[in-house]
Amino acid sequence: MFEARRKVLPKAVKGPFRRFKWAVMVLTLLIYYATPWLRWDRGAWAPDQAVLVDLAHRRFYFFSIEIWPHEFYYVAGLLVMAAIGLFLVTSAVGRAWCGYACPQTVWTDLFQHVERLVEGDRNAQLRLLAAPWGPNKLARRATKHAIWIMIAVLTGGAWIFYFADAPTLARQIAEGTAPLVAYTTVAILAAATYVLGGLMREQVCQFMCPWPRIQTAMMDERSLTITYKFWRGEPRTRGLKRSKAAETHPVELLQTGDCIDCNACVAVCPTGIDIREGPQIGCITCGLCIDACDDVMIRVGREPKLIAYATELDARAEQAGEAPVPPLRRLLRARTLVYFTVWCAIGVGMLVMLEGRTRLELSVLQARNPLWVRLSDGTIRNTYQIRIRNLEARPREVELTMSGVAGTMWPESVDRKDAGRSVRFRVDADKVAKERLFVAAPEAGPQRSDIRFTIRALDGEGESASTANAFERPEAGR
Numbered sequence: 001m002f003e004a005r006r007k008v009l010p011k012a013v014k015g016p017f018r019r020f021k022w023a024v025m026v027l028t029l030l031i032y033y034a035t036p037w038l039r040w041d042r043g044a045w046a047p048d049q050a051v052l053v054d055l056a057h058r059r060f061y062f063f064s065i066e067i068w069p070h071e072f073y074y075v076a077g078l079l080v081m082a083a084i085g086l087f088l089v090t091s092a093v094g095r096a097w098c099g100y101a102c103p104q105t106v107w108t109d110l111f112q113h114v115e116r117l118v119e120g121d122r123n124a125q126l127r128l129l130a131a132p133w134g135p136n137k138l139a140r141r142a143t144k145h146a147i148w149i150m151i152a153v154l155t156g157g158a159w160i161f162y163f164a165d166a167p168t169l170a171r172q173i174a175e176g177t178a179p180l181v182a183y184t185t186v187a188i189l190a191a192a193t194y195v196l197g198g199l200m201r202e203q204v205c206q207f208m209c210p211w212p213r214i215q216t217a218m219m220d221e222r223s224l225t226i227t228y229k230f231w232r233g234e235p236r237t238r239g240l241k242r243s244k245a246a247e248t249h250p251v252e253l254l255q256t257g258d259c260i261d262c263n264a265c266v267a268v269c270p271t272g273i274d275i276r277e278g279p280q281i282g283c284i285t286c287g288l289c290i291d292a293c294d295d296v297m298i299r300v301g302r303e304p305k306l307i308a309y310a311t312e313l314d315a316r317a318e319q320a321g322e323a324p325v326p327p328l329r330r331l332l333r334a335r336t337l338v339y340f341t342v343w344c345a346i347g348v349g350m351l352v353m354l355e356g357r358t359r360l361e362l363s364v365l366q367a368r369n370p371l372w373v374r375l376s377d378g379t380i381r382n383t384y385q386i387r388i389r390n391l392e393a394r395p396r397e398v399e400l401t402m403s404g405v406a407g408t409m410w411p412e413s414v415d416r417k418d419a420g421r422s423v424r425f426r427v428d429a430d431k432v433a434k435e436r437l438f439v440a441a442p443e444a445g446p447q448r449s450d451i452r453f454t455i456r457a458l459d460g461e462g463e464s465a466s467t468a469n470a471f472e473r474p475e476a477g478r
């Protein structure tokens with residue numbers, strides 16, 4: 001029922017796409033490993049790690065932006081943007097994400113590079129695979145797996161630094177005093193990296209990842225993909241047969257295609273597929289077969305780009321001897337424009353919201369049991385639970401005022417003789433101040449009056465927030 005897995009041992013290749021892959025790999029790994037170590041001064045009241053998911057205090061820090069749990073919609077917005085960005089890239093340039101920047105691709109590429117360093121290139125690896133177990137095979141395999149495990153542990157280790165102060169956690173890990181959850185997380189992530197990047201490799205892309213299936217619905221005849229120009233390459237003929245045919249049957253030579261069936265494109269493919277069989281779900285469009293084939297074509301004195309990035313439309317045009325669609329017309333089409341517009345709209349909307357958000361928030365909840373109390377002086381008292389949220393990384397003095405009811409107010413912690421029309425609070429940095437507040441007003445008046453509470457920062461910035469509530473009096477005659 002099942003075909004046994006053919007071990008994919010890709011051959012090393014040189015060329016522009018390989019160089020681009022190296023550049024993306026270095027950049028993405030650098031970002032991943034270095035980001036937790038970047039510092040960002042937020043003053044004495046907040047952590048100085050530039051990117052930090054502070055689960056203990058339920059905060060997300062990203063350079064100058066601080067996200068509270070109730071602002072999670074910003075994170076959701078970023079995730080939506082990332083998804084639409086991926087749709088946009090896929091529609092415009094095909095599976096560029098899979099071929100260059102996906103973590104599975106980057107780590108698999110890294111692991112395969114280690115494999116080539118330790119065991120040699122493809123042919124040496126095949127020989128080692130077929131060789132019986134002995135000291136050489138044992139030593140090479142042990143070295144390879146040891147390096148893989150080291151990379152896997154470093155990968156898992158880097159991840160946890162996003163969730164705690166990196167230097168402190170690193171010191172705790174070195175001293176063996178880090179929390180158990182840190183070691184457990186590193187162990188789980190290291191195991192996942194080792195298994196997915198080292199052992200399963202291309203199988204993750206081909207059988208586990210849903211993205212290739214989703215992307216096929218996003219691509220159309222103007223999306224870039226890897227194309228084997230069969231009209232140029234076929235009928236393929238091996239080099240020896242070709243030269244023999246040329247000696248005896250010159251006409252036959254004219255009927256052969258450019259592909260010399262050297263298998264170089266298959267040998268370098270990290271997913272082990274033969275692109276000459278047409279577009280396949282296993283092709284991550286990394287372009288390495290283009291590098292390999294171009295090298296062969298140049299060496300045999302033929303025109304390169306027998307395998308190339310091309311859209312279906314371009315392929316058809318080239319086959320018919322027509323000019324390809326200009327790149328701009330290919331990029332600017334309804335699908336990409338819709339994705340781009342939605343992506344920009346969400347991004348601009350979030351920026352506007354971020355810029356306009358207040359860093360001071362007020363919520364007031366009226367105590368319902370009892371709704372009112374008649375005091376000894378005949379006034380009616382209502383009770384409110386107020387919460388003042390200071391989203392700044394510094395303590396703030398704020399003034400609470402009320403309007404709509406002609407009365408006085410005072411916090412529970414203060415004597416009534418100090419009651420007035422305003423109350424001052426100090427709210428610690430990045431904290432929520434909670435207080436029970438009493439409001440007393442003459443009994444004469446409507447049974448239910450609108451009352452509005454307003455807070456204003458006293459630090460000169462004039463930031464304010466307000467909320468409406470109700471003041472209740474007894475029914476007439478009670």
Ligand code: SF4
Pocket residue numbers: 226265268269270271272273274275282283284285286287288289290
């Ligand atoms: S067929 Fe070519 S582009 Fe596709 S995965 Fe293999 S090497 Fe990369």
Ligand code: SF4
Pocket residue numbers: 233258259260261262263264265266276292293294296306307
């Ligand atoms: S590398 Fe080029 S010439 Fe060689 S088999 Fe592949 S397509 Fe044919």
